Amino acid sequence: xxxxxxxxxxxxxxxxxxxxxxxxxxxxxxxxxxxxxxxxxxxxxxxxxxxxxxxxxxxxxxxxxxxxxxxxxxxxxxxxxxxxxxxxxxxxxxxxxxxxxxxxxxxxxxxxxxxxxxxxxxxxxxxxxxxxxxxxxxxxxxxxxxxxxxxxxxxxxxxxxxxxxxxxxxxxxxxxx
Numbered sequence: 416x417x418x419x420x421x422x423x424x425x426x427x428x429x430x431x432x433x434x435x436x437x438x439x440x441x442x443x444x445x446x447x448x449x450x451x452x453x454x455x456x457x458x459x460x461x462x463x464x465x466x467x468x469x470x471x472x473x474x475x476x477x478x479x480x481x482x483x484x485x486x487x488x489x490x491x492x493x494x495x496x497x498x499x500x501x502x503x504x505x506x507x508x509x510x511x512x513x514x515x516x517x518x519x520x521x522x523x524x525x526x527x528x529x530x531x532x533x534x535x536x537x538x539x540x541x542x543x544x545x546x547x548x549x550x551x552x553x554x555x556x557x558x559x560x561x562x563x564x565x566x567x568x569x570x571x572x573x574x575x576x577x578x579x580x581x582x583x584x585x586x587x588x589x590x591x592x
Contacts, residue, residue, distance in 0.1 A: 438539050439587040441532040444576050448478070448526050449501035450559065451508055452493040455518025458484050465515065466492065469507050475500045479528070479561040479570065489518075493559060495570060498524055526558065529579045530568040531587065543567050549586040555579055 456462055463482075470477060480494040496504045505522050512520045531546055533539075543560075546567055550557055555578065559570035571579055584590075 438535065438542060439531045439533040439583075439589065442580050442583045442587070442589060443530045443532060444580055445528045445530075446573055446576060447498050448495050448528050448570065448573075449498045449504075449522060449524040450493055450495045450526055450570060451501070451505055452491060452521045452523075453508060453512060453517050453519075454491050454521070456490045456492055457515075458488050458490045462490075462515075463492070466508065466511055467494075469511065470496075470504055473503060473507055475504045475507070479559055479568065481559050481561075495526075495528070495559070525573050526570050527573040527576045528568050528570055529576060529583065530566050531583060532566050534565060536567055537562060537564055545586060546583065549582050550579060553578055553582045555582075 453466065456466075467477060467480075475496055478495040478497075480492065482490055482492045484490045501522060501524055505520065509520050511517075529550075531542070533542075536542055543562065546569070547557060547560075550569065550571065553575070555571050555575045557569045557571060561568045569579075
């Protein structure tokens with residue numbers, strides 16, 4: 416016998432109760448996102464602290480962080496902040512990049528975060544793959560991925576948020592009561 420779970424689906428600030436037999440109990444999104452990418456960062460101890468400590472001291476909250484280490488001893492670091500904090504964060508990071516000779520700093524403010532939520536997400540084989548393939552079939556590129564025990568989040572272009580939410584709800588059997 417399959418157990419039904421209840422959760423919420425977010426639409427702007429409206430919550431909608433849903434019923435589901437899926438381990439995914441909700442789909443949510445956040446359009447108040449921007450990302451900063453630092454290119455050509457030396458891969459050595461203390462670099463992350465040199466970047467993120469000044470942001471914290473400036474009262475800027477960082478959400479998702481992705482670091483890619485390349486073979487040449489350099490790394491790229493991409494992270495997200497609230498859109499309203501982008502200008503301040505970018506100015507801080509640009510200053511640090513100049514002081515530490517990083518190759519480049521870029522930003523994007525046309526992004527959003529879409530998430531699937533449920534219990535034990537890390538222990539459920541296939542859930543992440545299903546999310547990623549659902550977005551791919553809808554023609555939506557994933558720019559960043561973050562996982563936790565209860566959530567898998569992807570950064571996508573903001574213009575695809577409604578499509579992503581609709582497709583993910585359908586893929587995971589989330590229906591309005």
